[in-house]
Amino acid sequence: MQRKSHQGLSTEKRTRPRASRSQPGPGHRRSRELSGFASAMDTTTASTVPIPKTDPSRWSLDQPPENPTLLFFFGSEAADVAAASRSVYRALLAQQEQCHPHLDVMCFDVYEQRGTLDKILQKYDVRAVPTVLGFPARAEQPLGRVEGAYPARVGALAEQITSGTLLMESVSVQERIRRMIEKNQVLLFMKGTPDRPRCGFSQQIVQLLLEELELPRSRLATFDVLSDEAIRQGLKEYSQWPTFPQLYIRGELIGGLDVCREMTRSGELAELLAATLETEH
Template sequence: MAAGPTVLETVQDLAKVNGSSQTENQVQTGLDDKLQKRLQQLIDSHPVMLFMKGTPEEPKCGFSRKVIVALKGEKVKFGTFDILSDNEVREGLKKFSNWPTFPQLYCKGELLGGCDIVISMHESGELKEVFIDHGVDIVGSGAGTGGTAEPTGLSANLNSRLQSLINSNPVMLFMKGKPDEPECGFSHKVVEILKQEKVDFGSFDILTDDEVRQGLKVFSNWSSYPQLYIKGELIGGSDIALEMQKSGELQKILTEKGIEKKEMLEDRLRSLISSSPVMLFMKGTPDAPRCGFSSKAVNALNEEGVSFSSFDILTDDEVRQGLKVFSNWPTFPQLYYKGELIGGCDIILELRNNGELKATLSE
């Protein structure tokens, strides 16, 4: 039985496709000749060329940092270009290579791929085969250990603790303060970004633990806060998070990593309110009301022969408290018709006594 294609073969096929597109389909990219020529020159400037965020000494995103570590583990010489320093190159290369994110690694002018592909090939040993096949010089001896760089100067206990904290949530933010009370503008900015992306995330207030605060700087090789991690990988700080959000890269990474958007409370409340034409938020259930006002509201609706659905706000405090703010109505029960608030117990009874309740709920 024939074995399936290796990562190497898959990537080589991908490189061939991208390589042909760079020559045969350049007209379709919409790039002018001058920029195309410049991009090709940059790609060909080193046998192994990495387009990244930042520099090898100071990567500006966790994915770039991870590829740098892999290349150092492979003992190869490589050139780099900081795409944050030149927006023309950054945007142009996405079209030129038909690859929307960074970093991008090239070998002898052929695109190998981004972080996930490079790391997969590195860990399987296939990346070294590509370099050897293409005649790339290996510096020194040994294949290197690969993986992520082990932080230096940290105790084993602290190293283990930091790793545990980073992986305690799929999306983890080390910040100053708490999400509800950020204590610096940069932390506030990243919290807002994650809320806008509708992402459920964990956080750690580095102001409460100086060992973590100082240790994480060494562990991540990132000197400032906040620090955002996704599935254990450092993304960066506030500027990078904002930049990635604006370009759509942040949402792409979240999707690729299997991070689902959470249903925001306001969206959930709207969905509940609209789940039935007549919706009653009450204490208890129609068969077993848990307060006199809810009981009166249920009786009034039943007496008028109104068909309705209900939600027991005693079973969900998030809905209970959220609905007070959402509707600007501080008490329960609350009656809605076609998504619009009618009112509470007194209004329901008044409408019934005036003979208007059934008509109001059937307009």
């Protein structure tokens, strides 16, 4: 019998979008915290490109878009955030004007339009600026996400949602999830990684498993749901549970942080983990 976490969206403290951590590499952009938002610092000089602001009421949370659509969340409050946002916006313009004339682009300023954007930010868990979400035509959920100043990735995302690549890939998402769960005796779907958790619930459940229950780190498999939007959305359907983290043991959904805490207090989780590790020998 599946055990499901009692933690819900309403119990999680919602904060302003947090900093996007760009990884070192070609065209590396430094990141830093700024007023609670993730800012991708563009080391190149960005020309002043005015970014139009879309009225948030134009985006329906209930009706999927008729055309492939990119939602662009940017910031104009500080120079470094604005520069990173402009570099991404130039990539959006290039895609729309030169490659995909039927691609819709909606731009939202998370600072100036904050009051009217809350429901959109919460539903799609937007915590960084700039962030681009990609919706194929008639898709209810984003099937791709780019966080940080990565214009090339934005171009690839536009190509995918207009060509239907991501939509076709989503057919196999449930199979990918099933295989991951079957392959790993103890599997935690979380936000971030054990070394760098990206939400309080994920950080606490990792501490519970590794420190309080003394589960060997090598026996805990994890998957960062923020790294793969298709898996993140598909897992909600697979488990019939909308929040993260989600802990699976021997193919069974145990639950989230609240359930794991309860099972730790009763001793049940420690017994289950011990029995699971014994079967691996």
